[in-house]
Amino acid sequence: MAQVSTEKVIYNRAGQRVVSPDYLLFEAPRTKHFMTGSEAVKEAVKRSSVDASVSYPITPQSEAAHLIGELWVEGYVGVYFRGESEFGVMSEIAGCAMAGARCITTTSGPGTLRAMENFPMWAGTRIPVQLVLMARGINSPLSIQPDNLEVSFLLDTGCMIWYAENAQDLFDMIIAGFVVAEKPEVHVPVITVVDGFFVSHTREAVMLPPDDIALPPYDPYKAPMPVIDAEVPPGRFLRDPFVMKSNYISYATHASWQFEVRAAIERSRPYAKHYLRGLIEEFGDPEAEIVFVACGTAAAQSKEAVRLLEDEGIKAKVVKLKTIRPFPVEELINATKNAKTIFVPEFNVVGWLEREVRRYLYKRSDADIIGTPRVAGGMTMPPEVIVKEVLKILGKEVKHVI
Amino acid sequence: MSYKIYQVNEALREFVPKEIIDLEEKATWGNPKRGVMDLPYAKELIEEHSLCAGCPESMAFRYILASLPAPEDTIIVNSTGCTSLVFPHIALHTVHSLFGNQNAVASGIKRVLEWRFPEKVKDVIVLAGDGAIVDIGLDCTLQSFFRQEKITTICFDNEVYANTGGQESGSTVKGHVFKMAPKGKQFEKVPMWQLAIDSGCHYVARLTVSSPKRVEQVVKKAIYVAREVGPTYIHLYTPCILEIGLNSDDGLEEARARDKERFAFFEYATPEAQEVINRKKEEGLL
Ligand SMILES: Cc1ncc(C[n+]2csc(CCOP(=O)(O)OP(=O)(O)O)c2C)c(N)n1
Ligand code: SF4
Numbered sequence: 001m002a003q004v005s006t007e008k009v010i011y012n013r014a015g016q017r018v019v020s021p022d023y024l025l026f027e028a029p030r031t032k033h034f035m036t037g038s039e040a041v042k043e044a045v046k047r048s049s050v051d052a053s054v055s056y057p058i059t060p061q062s063e064a065a066h067l068i069g070e071l072w073v074e075g076y077v078g079v080y081f082r083g084e085s086e087f088g089v090m091s092e093i094a095g096c097a098m099a100g101a102r103c104i105t106t107t108s109g110p111g112t113l114r115a116m117e118n119f120p121m122w123a124g125t126r127i128p129v130q131l132v133l134m135a136r137g138i139n140s141p142l143s144i145q146p147d148n149l150e151v152s153f154l155l156d157t158g159c160m161i162w163y164a165e166n167a168q169d170l171f172d173m174i175i176a177g178f179v180v181a182e183k184p185e186v187h188v189p190v191i192t193v194v195d196g197f198f199v200s201h202t203r204e205a206v207m208l209p210p211d212d213i214a215l216p217p218y219d220p221y222k223a224p225m226p227v228i229d230a231e232v233p234p235g236r237f238l239r240d241p242f243v244m245k246s247n248y249i250s251y252a253t254h255a256s257w258q259f260e261v262r263a264a265i266e267r268s269r270p271y272a273k274h275y276l277r278g279l280i281e282e283f284g285d286p287e288a289e290i291v292f293v294a295c296g297t298a299a300a301q302s303k304e305a306v307r308l309l310e311d312e313g314i315k316a317k318v319v320k321l322k323t324i325r326p327f328p329v330e331e332l333i334n335a336t337k338n339a340k341t342i343f344v345p346e347f348n349v350v351g352w353l354e355r356e357v358r359r360y361l362y363k364r365s366d367a368d369i370i371g372t373p374r375v376a377g378g379m380t381m382p383p384e385v386i387v388k389e390v391l392k393i394l395g396k397e398v399k400h401v402i
Numbered sequence: 403m404s405y406k407i408y409q410v411n412e413a414l415r416e417f418v419p420k421e422i423i424d425l426e427e428k429a430t431w432g433n434p435k436r437g438v439m440d441l442p443y444a445k446e447l448i449e450e451h452s453l454c455a456g457c458p459e460s461m462a463f464r465y466i467l468a469s470l471p472a473p474e475d476t477i478i479v480n481s482t483g484c485t486s487l488v489f490p491h492i493a494l495h496t497v498h499s500l501f502g503n504q505n506a507v508a509s510g511i512k513r514v515l516e517w518r519f520p521e522k523v524k525d526v527i528v529l530a531g532d533g534a535i536v537d538i539g540l541d542c543t544l545q546s547f548f549r550q551e552k553i554t555t556i557c558f559d560n561e562v563y564a565n566t567g568g569q570e571s572g573s574t575v576k577g578h579v580f581k582m583a584p585k586g587k588q589f590e591k592v593p594m595w596q597l598a599i600d601s602g603c604h605y606v607a608r609l610t611v612s613s614p615k616r617v618e619q620v621v622k623k624a625i626y627v628a629r630e631v632g633p634t635y636i637h638l639y640t641p642c643i644l645e646i647g648l649n650s651d652d653g654l655e656e657a658r659a660r661d662k663e664r665f666a667f668f669e670y671a672t673p674e675a676q677e678v679i680n681r682k683k684e685e686g687l688l
Contacts, residue, residue, distance in 0.1 A: 051514065051517070051518075052510070052513070052514055052517075054510065078514075078517045078518075079513045079514055079517050081513070081549070083506065083545075084506070084541050084542065084545035085541065087503065087506075087542075088503070088506045088541065088542050088545065089506075091499065091500065091503035091506035091507050091510070091542065092506045092507070092509050092510040093510060094499055094507055094510060095479075095497075095506065095507035095508060095509060095510020095511040095512075095513075095514070096510035096511070096513065096514045097510075098497060098507070098510070098511060099510065099511040099512075099514035099515050099518070100514060100518060101514045101517075101518070117500055118499075118500065118503070121499050121500055125499065228477055228495050228497055228511060229515060229518065229519070229524070230474065230475045230476065230477060230495055230515075230524055231519075233408065234493060234494055234495045234496070
């Protein structure tokens with residue numbers, strides 16, 4: 001006998017059928033499309049029942065922001081406008097989120113730093129805003145090329161930090177980002193990072209579910225902080241008592257709130273594990289003693305290096321970190337169990353990922369941790385450069401590479 | 403919002419502080435005719451304040467809160483400064499996020515609330531110091547006017563950065579010696595009310611906090627015009643008695659003295675705003 005379904009079909013404001021995050025991310029049939037990372041952002045936003053977005057131009061993220069504007073015209077996004085600066089935009093989007101909207105915005109490089117004061121405020125007010133960060137150089141002389149130094153500054157703002165390798169990752173992560181960030185016990189902002197240009201402006205195959213289905217709309221009444229919409233009794237976005245009174249309780253209030261924000265990031269682990277299919281991804285020989293720990297396009301280039309090293313008769317593997325906050329500590333310890341040498345290839349001059357890897361593997365791994373190769377200023381990282389570093393460290397002859 | 407949500411849960415009544423019970427019994431929710439004349443008889447929406455004794459900002463707070471046409475549907479966005487110390491004591495939705503971004507946060511809130519509740523009126527009011535509005539946040543202030551955000555901005559002009567200990571601000575009078583202007587301020591007081599007019603505000607008023615009734619009138623006009631037409635701006639002199647060296651009972655006299663000179667009452671309304679004001683007068687709401 002045919003089963004009678006009692007479930008009601010629900011549609012969002014844009015007229016898309018509302019489906020569960022699991023259906024949208026894992027079960028819905030997907031078809032192949034050829035598109036840039038910026039277009040992948042549009043496709044993700046289109047399926048995410050987004051309420052509000054505020055934008056400001058900066059290369060290379062501008063195109064993604066334009067495309068979200070198109071979605072607003074088409075009725076997929078409720079509120080959209082251009083703010084006066086990144087500082088203004090991040091403040092405006094904070095207002096949108098406090099008023100109960102699912103929000104997304106995008107920026108790059110200098111824009112990130114101009115807006116910086118807002119990110120700890122976002123986290124402290126527990127708003128689940130999603131920032132898509134298309135990393136770009138920030139230091140003089142000016143560069144619009146990708147360089148992910150800015151991520152280093154964001155690591156300790158109290159926001160979750162996820163890192164996409166390619167357009168497909170970016171599409172899936174944006175959708176998952178809303179789902180995880182909005183879990184009542186998490187409810188902190190998520191910054192989804194990609195290396196600008198290499199992902200934002202490169203066309204590649206992306207598998208997309210249909211566009212007439214979308215995430216369930218955001219329910220602001222499930223938030224752990226009262227929504228500022230005058231529909232519920234007054235909430236105070238400044239904790240009461242004002243934590244400037246010089247007494248022990250005030251200090252303790254402030255401190256416990258800071259811990260709570262960090263604890264919220266920790267509580268995102270099981271959800272991120274589920275919706276991202278694990279916090280890390282491994283590629284190459286599982287038993288290899290040479291391990292690359294990387295994120296973003298550095299992971300992609302490391303995978304190529306693994307292939308080249310195979311030709312040299314050297315076994316290697318890549319551990320790609322999908323999240324940096326929370327940091328996949330257990331996963332990394334496990335994945336580097338057999339490692340003798342850990343390379344951390346990076347797209348920035350300071351080596352913030354090397355710092356992180358060292359910090360979390362300290363006394364938990366006997367491997368040598370080597371913070372090379374490192375490129376900066378926006379140049380790409382040829383896999384041959386990675387191979388050369390490995391051969392040098394192993395004392396082998398550097399032959400055909402470079 | 404129904405003001406009934408301010409009602410105390412019966413099961414908890416015996417544990418609830420007296421001020422909350424008072425709020426339920428004697429606050430003036432749901433009455434657009436509420437005003438400063440209710441203050442002696444109604445429960446004030448501000449419980450106490452942590453400003454200096456006699457600070458005129460505390461008078462301004464009371465008059466403004468008593469004049470909101472719909473406190474139950476009003477959200478106040480403020481900024482860092484002396485005023486921000488008061489917000490934890492206010493029985494309304496208030497938001498303090500950073501220093502200088504108040505008009506940006508308010509823009510986001512207003513736009514989303516208009517979109518989420520198209521059938522309801524929700525007033526969004528910015529209330530911040532001159533440092534926040536005229537200096538560090540000037541771009542956010544003016545840009546919200548350019549964008550025609552339907553918010554009311556109220557500047558508590560005490561002509562100084564008070565909360566950080568008395569530094570010169572753009573609002574300080576030329577020649578005045580304050581910290582960071584040890585030789586006296588080098589440029590004229592920024593005519594913020596004029597910038598507000600030039601930047602697209604539909605109702606602008608400049609005044610001191612000396613007259614409660616007058617404060618009530620401009621606050622009501624500004625809110626009604628913002629609801630229907632666009633941005634409105636109130637520039638209110640709230641002297642910092644501490645930094646200009648006055649006694650705690652001198653604030654009112656100081657304000658009265660300035661009524662006759664640089665804060666002489668000034669009001670501006672566009673024709674669309676005037677139409678709203680006239681209509682509200684006919685309805686007995688002004
Ligand atoms: C970005 C930033 N810069 C500086 C400060 C320090 N600060 C706190 S309050 C304040 C002065 C506020 O002056 P004003 O807006 O005029 O308000 P008042 O205290 O006079 O009422 C300043 C400069 C800050 N909190 N944030
Ligand atoms: S410092 Fe000045 S403005 Fe601040 S509370 Fe004291 S008197 Fe009022």
